[in-house]
Amino acid sequence: MKAIVLILAAASTLSAPAFATRSETAQSLLPNTVAAETRQQVARDYEMKGDIARAREQYGSAANWYMLAIRYNNNDVSLYNKLGIAQMKIGEFDQARHSFGQAVKVDPSNVDALNNLGAVYCLQRKYKPAVRYLKQALALDESKAVTHLNLAEAWMGQKQIDRAMTEYARALELDADILTSADKEGVFAQVQTPEQRAMVDFMIAKAYIKRGNIEGALDYLRRAKEQNFKNLSTVWEDPAFAPLWKDARLVEIVKPPKVS
Numbered sequence: 042m043k044a045i046v047l048i049l050a051a052a053s054t055l056s057a058p059a060f061a062t063r064s065e066t067a068q069s070l071l072p073n074t075v076a077a078e079t080r081q082q083v084a085r086d087y088e089m090k091g092d093i094a095r096a097r098e099q100y101g102s103a104a105n106w107y108m109l110a111i112r113y114n115n116n117d118v119s120l121y122n123k124l125g126i127a128q129m130k131i132g133e134f135d136q137a138r139h140s141f142g143q144a145v146k147v148d149p150s151n152v153d154a155l156n157n158l159g160a161v162y163c164l165q166r167k168y169k170p171a172v173r174y175l176k177q178a179l180a181l182d183e184s185k186a187v188t189h190l191n192l193a194e195a196w197m198g199q200k201q202i203d204r205a206m207t208e209y210a211r212a213l214e215l216d217a218d219i220l221t222s223a224d225k226e227g228v229f230a231q232v233q234t235p236e237q238r239a240m241v242d243f244m245i246a247k248a249y250i251k252r253g254n255i256e257g258a259l260d261y262l263r264r265a266k267e268q269n270f271k272n273l274s275t276v277w278e279d280p281a282f283a284p285l286w287k288d289a290r291l292v293e294i295v296k297p298p299k300v301s
Contacts, residue, residue, distance in 0.1 A: 084114035091123060100130035118148045125157055129164075137161050145174075152178045156188045163195045171195040186216035197241055205241075210248040217254065220245065239268030247281050258285065262294050274298065 091106030107124035114120065125140035138161045144154035159174035175192040178185065193208030212219050242265040249257035266273055273295045276282040285291045 080113040084110045084117070084120070087113065088120060088123070091127070095123070095127055098130075100127045103127040104131065104133075116147055118144045118151045118154055121147065122151075122154055122157060125161070129161060134161055134165055138165070150181055152182045152185060152188070155181070156185065156191060159188070159195070160191045163191060163198065166198060168195045168198040171198075184215060186212045186219045189215065190219055194241075197237060202240075202244075206244050206248070209241075209245055210251065213245075213248050213252060217252070217257075235268050239265050239270035242268060243270050243273065247279070250282055250284060253284075255284065255288070258282075259288075259290055259294070262291070266294055 087106045087110035091103045091110060094100075094106060095103035104124055104127040107120055107127060111117070111120050111124065121140045121144035125137040125144065128134075128137035128140060138158065141154055141158035141161060144151060145158055148154065155174050155178035159171045159178065162168070162171035162174065172192065172195045175188055175195060178188045179192065182188075189208045189212035193205045193212060196202075196205035196208060242261045246258045246261035246265060249255075249261060262273070262276065276285065276291065276295060277297050282291075286297075
């Protein structure tokens with residue numbers, strides 16, 4: 042299941058539940074007793090409405106529908122994941138963390154839930170629990186590029202540069218388009234200050250050049266320059282960037298040192 046992007050076919054127009062809060066919405070429509078089969082069907086109906094709202098980028102409405110669905114089926118990891126993602130989209134990070142935490146309680150081996158929980162901790166700059174959950178996710182499935190990317194961000198937040206570099210490189214090895222694709226599995230966290238972001242861009246440029254991706258390396262060097270990365274001139278000293286030294290486009294980004 043794609044954990045962050047879900048594309049659905051066009052459907053009839055839906056109106057969001059018109060209640061003051063999402064908790065009131067969920068409570069108001071919950072009957073006292075509903076047969077098990079009926080509960081499952083109602084949950085699926087609400088989930089589909091949430092999916093349609095989310096596809097339309099109506100994330101508040103999507104969260105409403107997913108909360109309703111969970112009232113009828115509180116044992117579905119997918120519902121908690123979808124709710125958490127919708128909550129993140131509207132800036133409700135504490136609520137999203139709770140939703141992803143519930144997903145992990147339902148299924149402790151769900152890689153998407155572990156990744157998403159780690160990502161929201163990272164977004165809240167709580168790097169130690171972020172690392173813990175992201176490592177758990179990778180222990181279950183090492184091939185998830187987005188989880189390596191999130192772990193890199195978490196290491197970067199703790200100024201563990203070498204560890205971050207290793208994870209960025211692994212993410213790019215698994216998915217060369219991970220940094221540009223809008224269709225990534227799971228939540229991707231980016232929380233650095235401009236200074237940290239500049240360093241990350243420089244590190245990603247280095248990871249790209251090591252993979253032989255000249256265009257990717259140049260693109261991220263430009264980004265590092267836009268973020269005023271102070272050590273950009275080190276590209277002329279670092280042997281990793283040697284394949285770029287004769288490329289005129291590098292000179293446009295950063296001038297070579299003057300020969301005395």
